[in-house]
Amino acid sequence: MSRTTPMSPAPLVMLVAPLLPIAWQGGAPVYLPQSPAALACFAVSLGALLLRGTVRGSLAEAVLLLAGVVAAFAAPVLLIGQGLALAQAPGVWVHLAGGVLLLWRVLALVAPLDGAGRLAGPALFGLALVALWEILTRGFEVPAVLLPPPSAILAALAANAADLWDDFRQTVLKSVLRGYLIGCGAGFAVAILADRVPALARGLLPLGNLASAIPVVGIAPIMVMWFGFDWQSKAAVIVVMTFFPMLINTLAGLSSAERIQLDLMRSYGAGYWRTLVLLRLPSALPFLFNGLKINSTLALIGAIVAEFFGTPVVGMGFRISTQVARMNLDVVWASIAVAALTGSLLYGALALAERRATSWHPSFRKR
Amino acid sequence: MALAVLVLWYGGALWLNGPQAAEALTRSGTGWGTADLIRQAFAMKRPVLPTPDQVAVDLWNSLTGHPVTSIRNLLYHTAVTAGSALTGFAMGVVLGVALAAGIVQVRTLESSLLPWIIASQTIPILAIAPMIVVILGNMGFTGLLPKAVISMYLCFFPITVGMVKGLRSADPLALDLMRTYSATTRQTFRLLRLPAALPFLFASLKIAVAASVVGAIVGELPTGGQAGLGARLLSGSYYGQTVQIWSALVMSAVLSVALVAAVGAAERLFVRAGRGGAR
Amino acid sequence: ADKVTLQLKWVTQAQFAGYYVAAEKGFYKEAGLDVTIKAGGPDINPTQVIAAGGADVIVDWMPSALATREKGVPLVNIAQIFQTSGMMLTCRKDANIASPKDFKGNTLGVWFAGNEYPFLSWMSRLGYSTSGANPDVKVLKQGFNVDPLLQKQAACISTMTYNEYWQIIEAGVKPEELVVFKYQDQGVATLEDGLYTTEKQLADPKTVEKLARFVKASAKGWEYAAKNQAEAVDIVLAADASGAQTKEHQTTMMQEVAKLLEGSKKGTGYLDPADFDRTVEVLLSGASAPVISRKPEGAYSHAVFDAAAKL
Amino acid sequence: MAPDRPAAGRSVPEPARPIVDVRHLTLTYQTADKPVYALSDVSLTIGKGDFISLIGPSGCGKTTLMRVVADLEQPTSGEVTVNGMTPEQARLKRAYGYVFQAPALYPWRTVERNVMLPLEIMGLPRAERKARAAEQLRNVGLAGFEKKFPWQLSGGMQQRVSIARALAFEPELLLMDEPFGALDEITRDHLNLQLTQLWRRTRKTCIFVTHSIAEAVFLSTRIVVMSPRPGRILDVIDCDLPAERTLDIRETPEFAALAHRVRDGLKEGHSYDD
Amino acid sequence: MAPDRPAAGRSVPEPARPIVDVRHLTLTYQTADKPVYALSDVSLTIGKGDFISLIGPSGCGKTTLMRVVADLEQPTSGEVTVNGMTPEQARLKRAYGYVFQAPALYPWRTVERNVMLPLEIMGLPRAERKARAAEQLRNVGLAGFEKKFPWQLSGGMQQRVSIARALAFEPELLLMDEPFGALDEITRDHLNLQLTQLWRRTRKTCIFVTHSIAEAVFLSTRIVVMSPRPGRILDVIDCDLPAERTLDIRETPEFAALAHRVRDGLKEGHSYDD
C-alpha cells in the first residue's frame, strides 16, 4: 500500500562495532582501525546507511543498501582469508548482524517487484543464508565432519558431478516420477470412489488410512523385501506415502462446492459425474494442488529414505547414507543440495500450474 | 470388506512365504503336499509376510504378557512414541501456523521465505535426523526433545502450505468489510482469516498428525535401541523378527489413525457451522 | 566420581556386553568412575558424536576411525577390545560357490558405511571389477538384515560371526547349505571394536589417568562377561530399552564375541602394532578410492593401556 | 386466509392441465435452537402456461416453496406433483430452469461459459451453445462481457448473467426468485417486457418471486399473496389483463385496482408483525 | 451530461462542510482481455449531514464509486478526500459503515455475533455489544433469530442482518449499497422510515445506492443520477422536501415532480443502450 514505511533503526547496531575487537591474532585483539580491509567494509556499510536519505525510489535505495549488506558480509570473509580467528571477536559479528538487519530492509524493498524481479527476494535471501552459513562455520571453526561450509559443498558438487547425475537419474527420473504419478493418481481415484460409493468408503477408508499411517521407515524395508532392490521398491514406498495426503485433500476439495452451486446442478438434473466434472472438481482444484504440492516433497523424501534400506550402488539415498558413514559430509550436503533443488523446481512448477489453473480463486485474486 | 482383506493377506502370505517354505520342507527330506506347504508357509518363524494370526498373537502377547510399564510391553513403546509425536505435533502446529501467518501478513516473508521452507522439506530427514540428535544431544537435550524436533520438522510443512492457502481463501468481500472497519491485521486474522482457513487447516492437520508419528519413529531410529515403536522396528529389522516388525507397524498405524480421528473429532467440534451459503 | 561418556557403535547387544557388565557389576564405580553408556544405531556415527563433544570415548571400527582422522578429527585408539575380525561373507552353496573364484558373475551383498573397504580391497586382490557397465561381481548395498540371502536376491551377503550368520541359521537354513569366507582367513581383516578418544584428551595427563581406569574396568568387565556368559546376557537384556532382544540370539552372540577377545599378547585391550599395520595396509590397497590416502601417524597410543596396566 | 382459498384459483376460466400441484404442504426447518416453521399447509395448483407471481414479506417462505417444487428441499408433510410426477422425477427430466435469489455463478468460468453450462449438460453441440449464449447475453444487455469472470461484474450484471443462463436452455418450468431485484428501473422494465414477450411466445409455465407489486401485476396470470412466517397463502388474485401487454398498461385503472388488491393483501398479512 | 454539472450540486443552500470531496475521479479496471472503464471524470462534493442517493443503470459504477470513497479501490486518476483526509486515513479512523450489495455475513458466526463483529473490533464491552445487537436486530425485524446461522435465513433476512451490523456501531459516514433491494414493499417502507428518523436524529452523512426512484426521493437531500458505463454524473438533484418526512409525502405533487426529474435523467442516460 504505502511505499514509504520508515526503516527500523535496528541496523544501527553496527555502530558498536568499532568499540569491540574484530579478530584475534596470536592472543591479541585486533581493532577496526588496525585492519584496512575491515575498515573499508565498515565504511561502505555505514555510508550506505547514511546516504539512504539522498536516493529516490525504492529500487535505488535497495541497491544502495545492498552494497552495505555485501560489505558487512565481506568483512568476516576477508578477515578469515587473512588467517585471523573470529570466534571470540564480537566486533565483526555485530557488523554482520547489522548487515543482516539491513538485508531485511532490502528484502522489504524488493518484495513488491514484478516479473523477473519476483525472484530477487528469494535469491537474496538464499544467498545471504548460504553466506551466513559459510561465515559462521568458518568463523567458529565448526568441524567439517559436523557441518561443512558451502564452499566445500560446492567443490564436492563439482568433483562428484558424474556420480550425482547418476543418482539423480536413478532416484528422480526412475523412482520419484513414477511413484508420484501412481500415488497421487491412486489417492485421487480412491477419493472419488469413496465419494461415489459411500458404503465402499466406510470399509475402504479406515483401511486406507491404516495402510497410509504406517511410517515410511517401516514400509521401506518391507517394500525392498517385496519389490527388490531397484527403483520399483522406491516407487512403491512413494505410492504409499503420497496416497494419504492426496486422498484427504481430494475429499476435502470435493466437499468444498457451495450449496447453491450444487443446487444449480440439481435443478439441471445433472447426474453425479457431470456435477463432479463441471462443479465439484473445479472447486476442488485448490485442494488438489495443495495435495500435489505437499506430495512433491514427500515423494522425494520417500525415495531417498527408501534407498537407505537397500539399493543397487547408486541413488541419492545410497550416496547420502554411505557418505555419512565415511564422514564425507561435503558429498552428503552436495547430494542434499541436488535433492533440495529438484524438490523446489518440482514444487515451483506445480505452483505455476496452480496459478494458471485456479487464477479465479480468491487467494490469487486479491491480497 | 475386512474379510476380503484377510483373504488377500493370507493369499499374499502364501505367495511370498511359499518359496522359502517349500525349501524348508524339501530340506527336511520326505515328500510333502500342498497342505503341508500351506501349513509351513503360515507358521514360519521368519516369514516374509507374517499371517494376520501370527501378528495378532504377537500383538496380544506383547500387549498383555507384561505390565504396561515394562519395556517388553508394546503399549509402553506406543506411549513413548505418542509422547514425542504429540509434542512434535504441538510444536509443528505452532511453527506452521506462525510461518503461514507471517507469510500471509508480511510481504517480505512471502517472497523470500516460502521457497526456502519448501527447499527445507526436500532435505531427507533420515539424513539429518542423526545430525539433529547429535547436535541437540551435545546441547544437553536428549530423550524426547530431539525426536519431537524431528516430528516438528516433518509436520509443520503441510500445515504451513495448507494455512497459507486457507488464510488467503477468505472471501474478498469479507476482507473488504474488515477494511472498512479498519480492523487491525490481528483482528482480521482472528475474526476472518483464521475461521475461513479452518477447512484447509484441518485437512492439513490430519496429514501433519500422521506425519508427526512418522517423525517420532524416524527420530527413534538413529538413537538406536531405545524405547519407542521406532526402536522396535529397528531391532525387529536387525534381528529379522518379521512378526515383531509387523506388530510395531500395526501399533504405529493404529496410533496414527487414532490421532487422525482425534483431529477429525476436533474438526467437527470447531467447524460446526457447515457450508450453506446463499440460496 | 569422574564422569565418562561412552558412545557405542551399535544398539545394545552382547557385542558390547563388557561395558554393560562393568557398569552393572560396579567395576566402573570401584574405579571411581561415573560412566554413561550411550547406545548407538545405524545412523549414529560415533566419530561425529565425539567430534561434537558428545562423548569422551567411543567404540568404533578402525577403518572408520582412520578415515575420520584424515578428515581432521584426531582420533586415537587407546585400547583394542576385539583382537580378531568377526566379519565374513556368507554364501549359499546352491549358488555354486565353493571358493572366492566362484564369485564372478554373482551378486554380493555388502554393508557400505565404511565396511565396504576391506571388501573392495579383497575383490581387487582377486582381480574382480566391482563397478562399470559389466562388473565381474554385482554389488548390492545390503540393508540391516539377512533377507537378501534368504530370498536369493544375492548369492553372498556380509555377516558377522556373532550376529547375522546366526540369523540365517535361526531362519532354518542348515550350516551345511552355507559357505563362509572369513575376512580374517582371507588376509583382508581390519580391526573392529576398539576404544577411541581424541588427541586433545590425551594431552592432559589427568585425563589419561582417568581413561586408564576406564580401560582397566572395561577390560575387567569383558573378562567377567566371557567367563559368566549367561549372567552377561541377562545384563545386556536388562539394559536393552527396546525390550525386543531375544535371549536365544544374545546367548549365541555372547559366545561368538567371547572368541573375538582371545589371542591378545598382553591382555584384554592391547593393540598389537602388527594388526594395526595390516589394517592400514588393507585400507591403503583399496582399488580405486582407498579409505585413507597415507599412512597415519599417531593413530594409536599405548599410553592409556600402559597406565592401566600399572594401576 | 382459509387454506382452501386456492380453490378459487383453480376455477380460472382457462381450465389448464395442472403442471404443479401442491397439496397441504408444510415445511419445518430443524435447527440447533428451535425449529423454524417456514410453510404451513400450502395448497396451490398451477396450470400449464400459467405465470404465477409469489409475493409476500421477507422470510415468509417463497424461496422455500420454490425449492420444494424444484426438489431441492423435502416437505415435512403434504404432497407435490409436477407434471403428474414427483418433483424428483421432473428434475431428472430436466424440467426446471431456476434463477436463484443469489447469482450462483461459477467463479472459474467466464460469463459466456457460465451461460453455456446448462447447454453443455443438456448435450447441445458447441456452435449452438455459443450462439444461444451470445443471444441471451445480448438480451440482458451484456454483449461484450463474454470473456469476463463473474467477480469482474457488478451485482446487477451478475444477476443478469444468471437470468441469461436460465433462459438459454428453454426449460419447461421456469422458477425465478427475485430475478430483477438488483436492477435499475429502466433495465428492469426492459427485461419485464422481454419476459412477457417470451412467455407469450412460448407459453412456458413460470413461477416468479418478486417484491414489486407493479411487476407482479404486469407479468402474471395469477398472483399468490403469502402471509409472514409460517408462510400460508392469503390470497390468489387472477390478473385478467389482456395477454398482450405493453408498459403503458401500468397506467390503466384496471392495473391500479389489481395493484391495490395485492397491496391490501400484503398489508393484511403484515399486521401480525408491526 | 457535462461533467462539471456537479458544480450545481455544490451550490446547495446549506453550505455544509464537505465530508467527501471527489475530484475528476477516473477508474479503469485492467482485465485479461480489455480494460473496463468504470468511472470517468466524476466530481462530487458531499457536505456533512447530507443524504446522497446514487441512482443509475446496472453496471454504471455506483459500487465502484462507493468503494473508492471507502478506500477499497484505488482511483486511476483524480482525487478523493474524506473529512479533509485521504480515504485511507479516514478508514483507519473507522469513519465508515458500509452495507455491501451482497450480505457478506460470516457463515461461522451466528446472526447475533455477525452484528457484534464491528463492535468487537471497536473494542466495546461485552454487555454493550449484546445490547446493541439485540436492539438493531429488533429494528430490522429479526428478534428471535439471534442464534441462527446466516445460511438459515432467507435472502431478505440476510440483507437485514447486514444493515443491522452497519448501524450497530454508529459510523460517521454510512455507505449503503442497495440495502433494501431484497425486501418486500412493506418491510422496505418500514425500514425507510426508520432510516430517515435515524438520519434526522443523528445527521450522519449517508451515501445510498438504490434502484427505486421513490426511495431515493423519499430519503435524500440530494440525488446523483449517473450515466451508463463509463459512469459519469448526469444530474444532481436537490430534494428540498421538508426534513420531517412521513410516507404520505410520496403522494404529494412535489414528490411526483422530483421523481419525474430523476426518471428523465435516468432515461436520458439509457438512450445509449436500447
Ligand SMILES: Nc1ncnc2c1ncn2[C@@H]1O[C@H](COP(=O)(O)OP(=O)(O)OP(=O)(O)O)[C@@H](O)[C@H]1O
Ligand atoms: N436451511 C435453513 N435452515 C433453517 N431455517 C431456514 C433455512 N432456510 C430457510 N429457513 C427459514 O425459513 C424461512 C423462510 O425462508 P425463505 O428463504 O423461504 O424466505 P423468502 O420468502 O424467500 O424470503 P426473502 O424474500 O427474504 O427471500 C425463513 O424464516 C428462514 O429463516
Ligand SMILES: Nc1ncnc2c1ncn2[C@@H]1O[C@H](COP(=O)(O)OP(=O)(O)OP(=O)(O)O)[C@@H](O)[C@H]1O
Ligand atoms: N474487479 C473488477 N474487475 C473488472 N471489472 C470490474 C470489477 N469490478 C467492477 N467492474 C466493472 O466495473 C463496472 C462498474 O461496476 P459497479 O459494480 O461499480 O457497478 P454498479 O453501478 O454498482 O452496478 P449494479 O447496480 O449492477 O450493482 C462494471 O462494468 C463492472 O463490470
Ligand SMILES: Cc1ncc(C[n+]2csc(CCO)c2C)c(N)n1
Ligand atoms: C550402516 C551399517 N550397516 C552395517 C554395519 C555392519 N555392522 C557392524 S556392527 C553390526 C551389528 C552387529 O552385527 C553391523 C551390522 C555397520 N557398521 N554400519
Ligand SMILES: [Mg+2]
Ligand atoms: Mg427468498
Ligand SMILES: [Mg+2]
Ligand atoms: Mg453495485
